[in-house]
Amino acid sequence: MSQEVALFALLSLITLVSGYWVVRCRNLVHAAFWLMPTFFGVALLFLLLGNELLFTVQLLIYSGAIPITVLFVLMLTREVMRPDRTEFNRLGAFGAAAAVLFLGLCLAGARTAGNPEPPPSVPVGLTRRVGEAFLTEYLLPFEVASLMLLGALVGAVYLARSDKKARSEVVGLERKRLIDQAREEEKSADAAAAGMARRRGDSV
Amino acid sequence: MQTLPLQAWLVVAAILFSLGLYGALARRNAIAVLMGLELMFAAANLNLLAFWRYKWVQSLEAPVFVTVIILVAACETALALAIVLGVFRRFRNVDIEDVGGMRG
Secondary structure, three states: OHHHHHHHHHHHHHHHHHHHHHHHOOOHHHHHHHHHHHHHHHHHHHHHOOOHHHHHHHHHHHHHHHHHHHHHHHHHOHHHOOOOOOOEOOOHHHHHHHHHHHHHHHHHHHHOOOOOOOOOOOOOOHHHHHHHHHHOOOHHHHHHHHHHHHHHHHHHHHHHOOOHHHHHHHHHHHHHHHHHHHHHHHHHHHHHHHHHHHHHHHHO | OOOOOHHHHHHHHHHHHHHHHHHHHHEOEHHHHHHHHHHHHHHHHHHHHHHHHHHOOOOOHHHHHHHHHHHHHHHHHHHHHHHHHHHHHHHOOOEOOOOOOOOO
C-alpha cells in the first residue's frame, strides 16, 4: 500500500513540475515539449486510479497528438516569438492573483470532501462495459460526438486553408523584394567591375 | 488505495488547474493560452476520475463523461489552433495584446 503512495507522489511531482514549466517557459517550443510529460503523468495517474481505457485515450490524444499539433502551429507562426519582450501580458499579476485565489478556494473545498473509503478494486471488464454503454445507453452522445468531430474537421480545414489572394499578395511582395535586391547586387557588381577595369587601364 | 485519501487527488488536480488558469490568464502568446487551457482540462478530468474511483466505481457515467470531455477538448484545440493560424495570416502576429482588430 505504501508503494501506491510513493507512486502517486512521484507521478504528481512529474505532472506538477512539468506543468509549471509549460506555464513558465519563455521558449514556446520547450513549453510544448513540456506538455508531453505533464499529460503522460496525468495518464499514469488515471492508470493508478484503475481506469485503463482513459489511460490509453489520454496517452494517445493528450500526450501524443495535442503537443504535436501545437508544435505544428508554433512552427508555422514561428517568427512571432519575441525574445526581447516579456512572455506575460500586462494583466499577468492579476492572473497570478486569480490563480492563487482559485487554488485556495479549491483547497478549502477539498477539505470538506470527507474521507470516503474507496472500494478495494475497480470492476473487471470496465473497458468492455464502457464500450457497450456507448453503443446502447449513450448512443446519442456518441453520435453527436462523431458529428461534432466531423464538423470540427471541416471547420478547421476551412479556417486554416491558405487564403489565395492574401498569399499571392505576400508572394508578390516577396518576389518584388528579391528582384530589387538582385538588381542592387547587379548594379554594385557592375560598378565594381567598372572600377577594376578603370584601375587596370590606369596601371597599363 | 486505502492509505491514499481522496484529498490527495483533489489537491494535485487543484494545483494543476491553478497552473493552467495562470497560464491562460497571464501569457501573451495565444498558443501559450491554449496550452494553459489544456492543463485545466486535464485537471478537471483527474478530479472527475478521482471521485469516480472513491465513490461511484460501479457506475459508467464518469468514464463516458470523461471520454466525451477529451473528445470535445480535442475538437476545441483543433479549431482554436486553426483560428490562431488565421489570425497569424491576417495580422502576422498572435499576441493577444497586439491583435485588437475586433475590439468593440
